[in-house]
Each structure stands twice: as structure tokens, then as C-alpha cells.
Amino acid sequence: MDKSSIESVNVFWFRRDLRLTDNAGLYHALKSSKPVIPIFIFDKNILDKLEEKADRRVEFIYAALGEMQAVLAARGSSLEVYYGTPLDIFKQLATKYKIDTVFANHDYEWYALEREIAISKLLKEQGISFQTYKDQVILEKAEVVKDDGTPYTVFTPYSRKWKSILNEDHLRPYPTKKYFNNFYPQPAQSILSLSSMGFTPPGKTFPSKSLKEELIKKYAEQRNFPAIAGTSKLGVHLRFGTISIRELAAHSRQLSETYLNELIWRDFYHMILWHFPKVGRGKAFKPQYDTINWRKDTGEFECWCKGQTGYPIVDAGMRELNETGFMHNRVRMIVASFLSKHLLLDWRLGEAYFAEKLLDFDLAANNGGWQWAAGSGCDAAPYFRIFNPRLQTEKFDKELKYIRRWVPELESFDYPKPIVDHDFARKRCLEVYGLALKQK
Known part of the structure; x- marks a missing residue:
């Protein structure tokens, strides 16, 4: 295909950030000068290892994609959902579109890092740049280190330093909605079914992603008692990014230091994984x-x-x-x-x-x-x-x-x-x- 006369586009690759609002990488993509095609890849390298074919996490992802697709369709755009290995999918995309830049958010797990190395190499060969941003944690990698530059390995001093570094910029939401008109215009595409990938939806409900302020306020006194509904159950939403960690941290900072500490533990463990990849x-x-x-x-x-x-x-x-x-x-x-x-x-x-x-x-x-x-x-x-x-x-x-x-x-x-x-x-x-x- 001769793509010399085709309008160039940018691609945003959703991974563990399944929301259109307050999304760092998506914000930077939409602010760029090219129309943005949002994509999601059901990664065969991950899914093929799942023995349980009624895996609720796959169903959760599918539901989140449907929510985003409804918003995009109302704005005359579409999420493009693929099933395959990311390397093969990006080869297809590079043939289908004249891509300038692929945007995504950071991931810190060893498979994601290896995947990015392979994708970056492929894109570079095609003359396509690859840019990623911090989104799933508040402070990452070496942003919170000891005075000598070495990583903390004990939580309490890490959390003190974390709190001393934190400022409003770290919690400021990314105003993606202002740039929704920059999504690539196209008819809404149907999302491939779970059954076509060999999965059966269990059909169970998921925890709400609404922030229960009263629960957060009482978190310190109730969180250790399993018979009480004293925990937020927002873990699955944080894991797949259907809620913003910045929004949750900003609220919890006002409501409960104990709950905020739980979010700092997330940052701490991601920092440990980054500095000491052997643990993963x-x-x-x-x-x-x-x-x-x-x-x-x-x-x-x-x-x-x-x-x-x-x-x-x-x-x-x-x-x-x-x-x-x-x-x-x-x-x-x-x-x-x-x-x-x-x-x-x-x-x-x-x-x-x-x-x-x-x-x-x-x-x-x-x-x-x-x-x-x-x-x-x-x-x-x-x-x-x-x-x-x-x-x-x-x-x-x-x-x-x-x-x-x-x-x-x-x-x-x-x-x-x-x-x-x-x-x-x-x-x-x-x-x-x-x-x-x-x-x-």
C-alpha cells in the first residue's frame, strides 16, 4: 500500500489503564498534532497461559472496553480491539496506517518490559516513535530514593520520603476530555467476542468503582475485621486502571492517612520490582x-x-x-x-x-x-x-x-x-x- 498520501495518525495503546479520563499517556497522545487511534490487544502470550477459561479478569477487561467504546462511538470514533501477539498486531497496524507515534503508559513487570523492547525495535525499524508515561502509580522508579540515591527497602522511611516529595502536581488530573475531538473519526467497530478467544464469561458482578467516602473515613478502625464491609474493594479497578490512582490518592489524603498508606504500599512494591526485578x-x-x-x-x-x-x-x-x-x-x-x-x-x-x-x-x-x-x-x-x-x-x-x-x-x-x-x-x-x- 502506498501510504505517502494518507494522513498520518498516532496510536494510543491501552493496557492496564482502561479509562478515557485522567489518563496520562492518552492525554499526551490527544494533545499531539495527529488524530489518535485508541487500541487494545488481547495478548495471546498472556491469555494462552490462563487455564481457567471462565476467567473473571478477562470478563472485567471486556466490560471496561465496552464502556470506553460507548463513549468513543458517541463522539464518532472507535476503539480498535485485537487478539494476537502484540508484535504481530503492530506489524498489521504499521501496514494499515501511516503511524507517526505510538503512545502508552509505563508498566513495570518483566514480561511487559520485554514486550516493549520488542515493540520499540519493530516500530523504530518502521520509523515510528514509541513514547510512554507514568500513570498507574503516583511516584515511580527512582523518584523516591535515599539521599545517596539508593532505593529504600523498608516501607516506613520510604513512606515518609514519599509524603515529603508529594505535591499537587503529582495528583493533578490529566484533562483528556478537552481533547476528545482529536480521536480518529471512524464508525464504531464491534469488539470481538470472548468466545472467539476461547473464553466463557462467568457473568458475575464486579465491585463498584465508586469511592465510598464514609468507608474511607472509617478505614483505619474497620479494615482488619473481615466480617465488616470495611475495605474499598477497589483493587481490581486499580489493577486495570478503570479508576485513576491520582483521583483516589487526592481523596484519601483528605479522608484517611491509613488508606493513603495502602496506596503508598502499591508504589513501594512497584518501586521494589523496578529496582530488584529478580523478585518478579x-x-x-x-x-x-x-x-x-x-x-x-x-x-x-x-x-x-x-x-x-x-x-x-x-x-x-x-x-x-x-x-x-x-x-x-x-x-x-x-x-x-x-x-x-x-x-x-x-x-x-x-x-x-x-x-x-x-x-x-x-x-x-x-x-x-x-x-x-x-x-x-x-x-x-x-x-x-x-x-x-x-x-x-x-x-x-x-x-x-x-x-x-x-x-x-x-x-x-x-x-x-x-x-x-x-x-x-x-x-x-x-x-x-x-x-x-x-x-x-
């Missing part, structure tokens, strides 16, 4: 923890996965996860500690299971949380801190409301006996961890 590839942050002699017991792992350990708070959490794709934050710590310390099974097994099941799965946060629980991560709980499920229950679910919701057979003969004794498990964990950590 299965390595312990603290290398000596890779020498722990983990047990191998597929039967006990299956009991943990199914919520059949005989420890009610653990079983309730796992059943909630399996049924809803969500698990209360306090309970996540309890079940992670139980797997890695009571059962002495490799934390990577749990990390992978959460990656498969969690609606809000995010590599940086998931890895950070698991390594914290196992003791192997930065700023982790010390290895000798072992959650006692019974004491955690007395403290955070004393009336058993949460447990009875998910373990209705609790007081019947059908409920299993504990698969391991707490005191025995604690002693075993301390011995095995201690032996590994004495090695130099």
Missing part, C-alpha cells in the same frame, strides 16, 4: 531464604487451596477467594503465613495460586505480600513471627461471623480436623528457617 522472577528478596528446605506435600497444598485445613479462618479465606476472586487483606496475611510457616510449603506455590484466582492480581503487590508473609521480602515480618490462626480469629472475627459465612459446616462432623498442630508447626518452622538462615 521467583527469587527471594533476601537470597538466604532461597536455601530454605521447603516441604513437598501436594495433599496438604490441595487442602489449603480448597479451604480444608481444619483451621477455620484459613479455610474461610480460601473459600472466599475461590468463590469471589477476593480475599480480605487481613486474611490474606493469615493464609499466606499458614502456607509458608505452618505447612512449610514454598511461598511461590501460594503466590502462583493467588495469581490465578485474585481479581485484583498485581505482580508487584502479590509478590510483595507473599514475601512479607514468608519473611523473605524487603521489610518483611521476621521469620520467627508466626501468625496463630486461633488468636487472629479471637482478635478479628471473635463472633465467627466471617468464618460461619464461608464455613457453614464448622460445628459439624463434616468439618476436617486440623491438618497440623500449631505448636508442632511453629517449632518445625523455626528449626527449618533457622538452619537455612545460619548458612552464609
Whole structure:
């Protein structure tokens, strides 16, 4: 095709930023001098690895794309949705359009970075530039470092520095709506169906993305009690970018420092992933923890996965996860500690299971949380801190409301006996961890 007489365009590549408002990369694309074609690629390299073909996260993405398409169609434009490998899709796009620049937002995961290297190389060969912007976190990479330029590995001093650096510019929304007329004019295209990609929509509802101000105000006092609706459940929206982290941080800064700290933890773990990419590839942050002699017991792992350990708070959490794709934050710590310390099974097994099941799965946060629980991560709980499920229950679910919701057979003969004794498990964990950590 002779493209010399064709109007040149820019492309915005949606990835984990599925919204048209307050989107950094989209803003810069729309402010450019070329009409913008928005695209999304259902990446075969990712989707083909999903064993569950009724994956709710794929359905969530599909719903978000539909919302954006409705807005674009009303303005005489269209989102272009593709299914394939990004390299192949960009080869097609470079043939179909005369592209000047491809815009996107930063991603920090190892696969996304490798993908970008390949895409950048392809585009450069075609004379197309590739520009990316910070969008999914407030402060990234080396924006928050120690005075000597090295990265923080402990959260508290990191958070203090984060707060001292933060200014209004970091939270100012990008006014994308002002430039919506710069979308490439074309009839709305139909979005390919999930079934055409081999997926079946489970058809369940998702948490609302509306900000509940009263909940945020009470977050500090309610967040640890799983029977209370005291957490925002906005994780899936932050993961896929259907809400703006800037908007959420700006609101929470006025409403709850405790909630703001949770958002800072997100930045912290993404910073850790950036500076220490090995943690995203299965390595312990603290290398000596890779020498722990983990047990191998597929039967006990299956009991943990199914919520059949005989420890009610653990079983309730796992059943909630399996049924809803969500698990209360306090309970996540309890079940992670139980797997890695009571059962002495490799934390990577749990990390992978959460990656498969969690609606809000995010590599940086998931890895950070698991390594914290196992003791192997930065700023982790010390290895000798072992959650006692019974004491955690007395403290955070004393009336058993949460447990009875998910373990209705609790007081019947059908409920299993504990698969391991707490005191025995604690002693075993301390011995095995201690032996590994004495090695130099």
C-alpha cells in the first residue's frame, strides 16, 4: 500500500489503564498534532497461559472496553480491539496506517518490559516513535530514593520520603476530555467476542468503582475485621486502571492517612520490582531464604487451596477467594503465613495460586505480600513471627461471623480436623528457617 498520501495518525495503546479520563499517556497522545487511534490487544502470550477459561479478569477487561467504546462511538470514533501477539498486531497496524507515534503508559513487570523492547525495535525499524508515561502509580522508579540515591527497602522511611516529595502536581488530573475531538473519526467497530478467544464469561458482578467516602473515613478502625464491609474493594479497578490512582490518592489524603498508606504500599512494591526485578522472577528478596528446605506435600497444598485445613479462618479465606476472586487483606496475611510457616510449603506455590484466582492480581503487590508473609521480602515480618490462626480469629472475627459465612459446616462432623498442630508447626518452622538462615 502506498501510504505517502494518507494522513498520518498516532496510536494510543491501552493496557492496564482502561479509562478515557485522567489518563496520562492518552492525554499526551490527544494533545499531539495527529488524530489518535485508541487500541487494545488481547495478548495471546498472556491469555494462552490462563487455564481457567471462565476467567473473571478477562470478563472485567471486556466490560471496561465496552464502556470506553460507548463513549468513543458517541463522539464518532472507535476503539480498535485485537487478539494476537502484540508484535504481530503492530506489524498489521504499521501496514494499515501511516503511524507517526505510538503512545502508552509505563508498566513495570518483566514480561511487559520485554514486550516493549520488542515493540520499540519493530516500530523504530518502521520509523515510528514509541513514547510512554507514568500513570498507574503516583511516584515511580527512582523518584523516591535515599539521599545517596539508593532505593529504600523498608516501607516506613520510604513512606515518609514519599509524603515529603508529594505535591499537587503529582495528583493533578490529566484533562483528556478537552481533547476528545482529536480521536480518529471512524464508525464504531464491534469488539470481538470472548468466545472467539476461547473464553466463557462467568457473568458475575464486579465491585463498584465508586469511592465510598464514609468507608474511607472509617478505614483505619474497620479494615482488619473481615466480617465488616470495611475495605474499598477497589483493587481490581486499580489493577486495570478503570479508576485513576491520582483521583483516589487526592481523596484519601483528605479522608484517611491509613488508606493513603495502602496506596503508598502499591508504589513501594512497584518501586521494589523496578529496582530488584529478580523478585518478579521467583527469587527471594533476601537470597538466604532461597536455601530454605521447603516441604513437598501436594495433599496438604490441595487442602489449603480448597479451604480444608481444619483451621477455620484459613479455610474461610480460601473459600472466599475461590468463590469471589477476593480475599480480605487481613486474611490474606493469615493464609499466606499458614502456607509458608505452618505447612512449610514454598511461598511461590501460594503466590502462583493467588495469581490465578485474585481479581485484583498485581505482580508487584502479590509478590510483595507473599514475601512479607514468608519473611523473605524487603521489610518483611521476621521469620520467627508466626501468625496463630486461633488468636487472629479471637482478635478479628471473635463472633465467627466471617468464618460461619464461608464455613457453614464448622460445628459439624463434616468439618476436617486440623491438618497440623500449631505448636508442632511453629517449632518445625523455626528449626527449618533457622538452619537455612545460619548458612552464609
